[in-house]
Amino acid sequence: MGLVDIARLISEKDNIAVVTHVAPDGDAVGCTLAMVEGLRSFGKKAVVISRDRAPDNLTFLNLYEEYTGTSPKIPKESGLLIALDCGNLDRLSLDLDSVGTVPVINIDHHLSNDMYGVxxxxxxxxxxxxxxxxRLLKLMGVTITKGIAESLYAGIVADCGSFSFESTTGETHIIAKELMETGIDFSMIHRVLFKTRDxxxxxxMGKxxxxxxxxxxGFVTFMYLNAEDFNSLSISDRDSGDIVNYGLESKTCDVSVLLKExxxxxxxxxxxxxxxxxxxxxxxxxxGGHVRAAxxxxxxxxxEDAKRQILAIIERMLPDGRSD
Structure with missing residues (x-):
C-alpha cells in the first residue's frame, strides 16, 4: 500500500498506538517518537507502546520519557496500531494478546519483512x-518541528552508520538536509550516537x-563476550551492538562477528x-537484518561450536571455497 493510502487510513482514526521491535535501536526509537509527536500535532491521541526501555543515549529526544518499557499493552480505545521498523509480528515490543482485532499498519524497510499488517x-x-x-508525516501535512526533526535525524544516521553504509542514497542526504534546516544540533547528535560512551x-569494548x-x-574476525563480562560491569548484553564494527577495520576482513553468551x-x-x-x-x-548489518x-x-556453525555458512556462500 502507498503512503497516500496509509495517510488516509490514519486520518480516519482518533486513537492510535505506535510500536516498534524489541531491543529498540536508534532508528526504531527515533521513528516511533517522531510518529507519535507528529500524530499529536495532527490532533490525534497517540501513545508509545513498548515493553523495552529506549537506549539511554537517546535521552535528548522529545518524548523520550514516554519510552519507559512499562506500556506493553495496547489501550482498549485504540483504533489503529502502527508498527514501525519491525520485520515480523513476534518481534513487536508488546503484549501480542492485546492486539486483538486492532488493525495493524506495518511500515518498514527490511527486505525480510513478513507483511504481517492489514x-x-x-x-x-x-x-x-x-x-x-x-515522507508520511509530510504527506499528512504535519509541520516538521525541531523536535520531530531531531528524532528522525537520529533514526536515519543511526541506521545508515552516519551515512557510511551502502543503504545511504541521494534521498537520504536530501531528507537529512531538510531536517538540518529546522535548526537541529546535528553535530551533537553525531557526537552522542557515535563518539560518547559510558x-x-x-x-x-576493551574486553x-x-x-x-x-x-x-583474516577474511573473518570473531569477538566474544561471555556472561561474566557483562555481569562484572553491570551492563546489559543489549548494550554492545557497535563493538562488532571494530572487527571489520582489519584490512583483510570482510565479515566481522560478535558472539555474546x-x-x-x-x-x-x-x-x-x-x-x-x-x-x-x-x-x-x-x-535477519540488512545486507551489511544483521x-x-x-x-x-x-x-567454538557457534563459530564453527557460522564459518560453515560463510564457506558455503563463498564461490572460491576459501577456508582456514
Whole structure:
C-alpha cells in the first residue's frame, strides 16, 4: 500500500498506538517518537507502546520519557496500531494478546519483512524507517518541528552508520538536509550516537577487542563476550551492538562477528564490507537484518561450536571455497 493510502487510513482514526521491535535501536526509537509527536500535532491521541526501555543515549529526544518499557499493552480505545521498523509480528515490543482485532499498519524497510499488517508499506531502498516516516508525516501535512526533526535525524544516521553504509542514497542526504534546516544540533547528535560512551561500555569494548581473532586467513574476525563480562560491569548484553564494527577495520576482513553468551544460546551480530550478505548469513540460522548489518540467536554447545556453525555458512556462500 502507498503512503497516500496509509495517510488516509490514519486520518480516519482518533486513537492510535505506535510500536516498534524489541531491543529498540536508534532508528526504531527515533521513528516511533517522531510518529507519535507528529500524530499529536495532527490532533490525534497517540501513545508509545513498548515493553523495552529506549537506549539511554537517546535521552535528548522529545518524548523520550514516554519510552519507559512499562506500556506493553495496547489501550482498549485504540483504533489503529502502527508498527514501525519491525520485520515480523513476534518481534513487536508488546503484549501480542492485546492486539486483538486492532488493525495493524506495518511500515518498514527490511527486505525480510513478513507483511504481517492489514496494510503494509515496506520500502527496502530506504536507509532507515525514519526516512519513510518523514515522507508520511509530510504527506499528512504535519509541520516538521525541531523536535520531530531531531528524532528522525537520529533514526536515519543511526541506521545508515552516519551515512557510511551502502543503504545511504541521494534521498537520504536530501531528507537529512531538510531536517538540518529546522535548526537541529546535528553535530551533537553525531557526537552522542557515535563518539560518547559510558565508562562501563568502554571497558566492555576493551574486553571484546581482547578476544579478537582471525579465521579464514583474516577474511573473518570473531569477538566474544561471555556472561561474566557483562555481569562484572553491570551492563546489559543489549548494550554492545557497535563493538562488532571494530572487527571489520582489519584490512583483510570482510565479515566481522560478535558472539555474546546468553542462557542456552549465543546472540550474534554480523557486519560485512562488500563480498558477503550479512542478512543471508544470519537468515541461515533464523536471524535477519540488512545486507551489511544483521543479527540473530544461534544454538550451540559452546562458543567454538557457534563459530564453527557460522564459518560453515560463510564457506558455503563463498564461490572460491576459501577456508582456514
Amino acid at each position: 496494510e503494509n508499506h515496506v520500502d527496502t531502498k530506504a536507509s532507515a524507517t525514519a526516512e519513510i516516516v518523514y 565508562f562501563a561500555r568502554l571497558k566492555l 571484546g577487542l581482547q578476544s579478537l581473532e582471525e579465521r579464514m586467513d 546468553a542462557e542456552g544460546f549465543y546472540r550474534v551480530s554480523i557486519r560485512t564490507k562488500s563480498l558477503l550478505d550479512a542478512r543471508a548469513i544470519c537468515e541461515a540460522f533464523g536471524g 543479527g540473530g540467536n544461534i544454538k550451540a554447545v559452546d562458543v
